[in-house]
Amino acid sequence: MKKGCLLCWLLCLLCFMLSPGAEAEDIQFDTPITMTVNKTLIHMDTRPFLYEGTTFVPIRFVSEALGAESVIWDSSSDSAIIAHKGTEIVLPAGKDVGYINGQKVTIDHGVILANDRLFVPVRFVSEALQCQVDWIYETYTVDIQKEGITVPEELVGYRSYTDDEIYWLSKIIHAESQGEPMAGKIAVGNVILNRVASRDYPNTIYGVIFDRNHGVQFSPVLDGSIYQKPLGDSIIAAKHALEGKQLVSNCLFFFNPKTAQSQWIANNRTYYTTIRNHDFYL
DSSP, X not given: OXXXXXXXXXXXXXXXXXXXXXXXXXXXXXXXXXXXXXXXXXXXXXXXXXETTEEEOOHHHHHHHTTOSEEEEETTTTEEEEEETTEEEEEETTOSEEEETTEEXXXXXXXXXXXXXXXXXXXXXXXXXXXXXXXXXXXXXXXXXXXXXXXXXXXXXXXXXXXXXXXXXXHHHXXXXXXXXXXXXXXXXXXXXXXXXXXXXXXXXXXXXXXXBTBOSOHHHHHSGGGSOOOHHHHHHHHHHHTTOOSSXXXXXXXXXXXXXXXXXXXXXXXXXXXXXXXXEO
């Protein structure tokens, strides 16, 4: 890896919009966004983030994954400099302009420095590096495509879960916990994954959701709400749960005591905690 690329200042931003004046404390650094280049998952030492509905990812990783020859930090001008096939891209920190081969260009929403990292709108970077960028809402993924490149091996990432698992887990979370806080949504995801890990239930998320061994387990399967399109917070909660965020220990059950038609869970299982409208049981 090139020497300049070791500088932790350089991060690339995949953006649909952001403002140079953003404060680090306003940025949602913990939103589990992933990035792929030609369908290959990119390993990054910092997570992409959302700011006021805008998605961002680190610049060094995007630039290198897309075949840039070098990415360096010029301390004299507080700028990131990307070299790519005869093109030099200069990105000054905190400015709403950049330079391509010395030509001044406007960068919508600017170049942002946050947590000692430099972020730039990915739309600008993708156009400058001649690639296409899409946002995959269903999995909260930045999907970048560019012909004729292979992601360097050191940038290839690994994920322990699949897009299909995000899809079904976010659906059951949405159907069961609309109006619940993020903690409540993650906790519902925890229960589903705890069942997947249990010998008493099917070993897939889909199997757990549609399990009928002792009758239908989840009311959204009966009323059809399982097929609703999940909102973004349910997708985020699903990815947090899949990445190991655990809020309800080994709980296998939850229910809303105010609306439940049966009190079987409360009468037969060990109470663990309550998160807003849901009680969770081991």
